[in-house]
Amino acid sequence: MALVDSLQLGSIEQFCKAAELGSFTAAAEVFGVTPAAVSRSISRLERRLGVRLFSRTTRSVKVTNEGQLYWKECQLALDQIAEAERAITGAQTVPSGLLRISVSAAYGTFRLLPLVPLFTTAYPQIELEVSISDKIIDFVEDGFDVAIRLGVQRDSRLVAYKLEDALLGVFGTPEYLSKKGTPHSLDDLDAHDCIQYISPNSGRPNPWLFKGGKGKEIEQPIQSRMRVHNDALGCVAWASAGGGLYQTYRFATTNAVERGELQEVLQKYAGCSRPFYILYPQNRHLSAKVRTFVDFLRSTVTARPTQ
Numbered sequence: 001m002a003l004v005d006s007l008q009l010g011s012i013e014q015f016c017k018a019a020e021l022g023s024f025t026a027a028a029e030v031f032g033v034t035p036a037a038v039s040r041s042i043s044r045l046e047r048r049l050g051v052r053l054f055s056r057t058t059r060s061v062k063v064t065n066e067g068q069l070y071w072k073e074c075q076l077a078l079d080q081i082a083e084a085e086r087a088i089t090g091a092q093t094v095p096s097g098l099l100r101i102s103v104s105a106a107y108g109t110f111r112l113l114p115l116v117p118l119f120t121t122a123y124p125q126i127e128l129e130v131s132i133s134d135k136i137i138d139f140v141e142d143g144f145d146v147a148i149r150l151g152v153q154r155d156s157r158l159v160a161y162k163l164e165d166a167l168l169g170v171f172g173t174p175e176y177l178s179k180k181g182t183p184h185s186l187d188d189l190d191a192h193d194c195i196q197y198i199s200p201n202s203g204r205p206n207p208w209l210f211k212g213g214k215g216k217e218i219e220q221p222i223q224s225r226m227r228v229h230n231d232a233l234g235c236v237a238w239a240s241a242g243g244g245l246y247q248t249y250r251f252a253t254t255n256a257v258e259r260g261e262l263q264e265v266l267q268k269y270a271g272c273s274r275p276f277y278i279l280y281p282q283n284r285h286l287s288a289k290v291r292t293f294v295d296f297l298r299s300t301v302t303a304r305p306t307q
Contacts, residue, residue: 011041019071095288096125102147106232108132110252146280163301165273166249171262173242193244200230208247209272
């Protein structure tokens with residue numbers, strides 16, 4: 001396959017900008033050329049690739065499915081070229097640009113977002129977009145720079161750093177416990193309304209974890225008629241409304257416990273945790289904005305007291 005020449009590289013840059021802005025005219029203004037010139041460049045790309053990158057009408061242009069894939073791959077390559085040039089020329093200056101982060105619901109709400117003001121104050125030239133979802137992502141197709149997820153990631157294409165082991169606890173409202181009684185053993189859970197979280201990735205309920213004798217970890221089977229799909233925060237809200245017991249991370253309930261709105265039960269069986277990792281694609285030239293964010297989060301979370 002022939003190497004990409006300067007003309008093709010220019011066409012790729014114009015294509016990526018048109019895809020980003022959704023307009024040939026807007027892309028032309030960025031590059032100081034005519035909309036017709038941008039259209040011709042993209043047409044050359046389409047002929048070379050043998051696919052349609054845009055669907056065109058008299059009023060608008062829209063990126064095709066093939067165009068979406070090509071755009072994400074090309075933009076990643078252009079970003080790497082720019083970072084390589086800055087590294088070689090010593091022009092790796094103040095971190096800047098758009099940083100897109102995917103984070104799971106509980107960690108995003110209770111761990112990441114409270115730290116964001118510190119980061120945006122320290123790095124005012126970085127724009128942040130935070131997507132809060134428990135679903136698995138594709139970094140290239142979905143266009144994310146970093147992700148924060150639960151559990152070990154077995155993917156050689158990704159770099160993974162552990163942020164913390166988040167301690168678990170079982171919580172209910174004082175009103176619920178007054179009505180149903182406080183459980184003192186794991187067997188007592190059979191008589192309680194236990195709220196289950198159904199993972200969007202496995203389609204199965206997350207097991208409840210406890211420490212038994214000699215520190216042995218126990219996976220306790222939970223039989224329940226109360227389930228929430230895809231949103232762990234929905235389980236917290238349900239338990240906080242007096243709907244039952246729910247096992248979640250202590251960091252998600254700290255404030256509610258301090259206010260007396262939730263109480264932790266079965267503490268003699270507590271001590272289990274789940275690990276959270278920060279992930280990013282294994283690129284040879286890591287962008288300054290990604291490196292800065294990863295370093296910030298690792299140092300900040302490590303310095304924070306465990307809950």
